[in-house]
Amino acid sequence: MRQNPSEYLFDVPRLRVVPPYHFLSAGVSYAYKPHRDTWYGAPPCQINTWMPVFSISPDQTMHFNTAYFQTPVSNTSCDWDLKDWIENQRSKAKSNVQKEARVHPVPTEELDTSTEMRFGGRAGDMVVFSGTHIHGTVPNKGNDIRFSVDFRVFHLKDIEAGIGAPNADSGCKNVEYGFKDYFHAEGFAPYSEDVN
Numbered sequence: 001m002r003q004n005p006s007e008y009l010f011d012v013p014r015l016r017v018v019p020p021y022h023f024l025s026a027g028v029s030y031a032y033k034p035h036r037d038t039w040y041g042a043p044p045c046q047i048n049t050w051m052p053v054f055s056i057s058p059d060q061t062m063h064f065n066t067a068y069f070q071t072p073v074s075n076t077s078c079d080w081d082l083k084d085w086i087e088n089q090r091s092k093a094k095s096n097v098q099k100e101a102r103v104h105p106v107p108t109e110e111l112d113t114s115t116e117m118r119f120g121g122r123a124g125d126m127v128v129f130s131g132t133h134i135h136g137t138v139p140n141k142g143n144d145i146r147f148s149v150d151f152r153v154f155h156l157k158d159i160e161a162g163i164g165a166p167n168a169d170s171g172c173k174n175v176e177y178g179f180k181d182y183f184h185a186e187g188f189a190p191y192s193e194d195v196n
């Protein structure tokens, strides 16, 4: 089905660099623990895209655990505030080199990894998934640097209606604070011009 770009928002595509784990796994190369993006303040309608820049094997990518899509996982997202992250924490990535001192929303229970999935991919392939799925970074235990590009997509009507995937367990505060990072897929006007 053909989609109309005028109905969509996106955020700026980002190049991610994951060097070997022993070299750097904090700050800009933080190895994400299992999480939902909604724990980090994503709206429930968020669709994630993820593309490897070079061909990549499943043990170098992300892990997904789709069994938990609607199953609550106890976590610390209630203590996490998107406004504080954007205003105070995000810029500290450059000073978190030896260790990730910034507080992230994380699970507080062991997850069943028997239902975990990993995808390999060739350059130009794209993984598309709901930001509500539990996912995380597979620690890069090899010697090659992992390069990937990702961005997020939102249907305008979903954002405006506040609808999307069911909220099983997210308690993040100030979700709307992230909307200023979004742009219209048609014309690239900032969404903040709509909401202010």
Ligand SMILES: [Fe+2]
Pocket (backbone or CB within 6 Å): 032, 035, 036, 037, 135
């Ligand atoms: Fe994520």
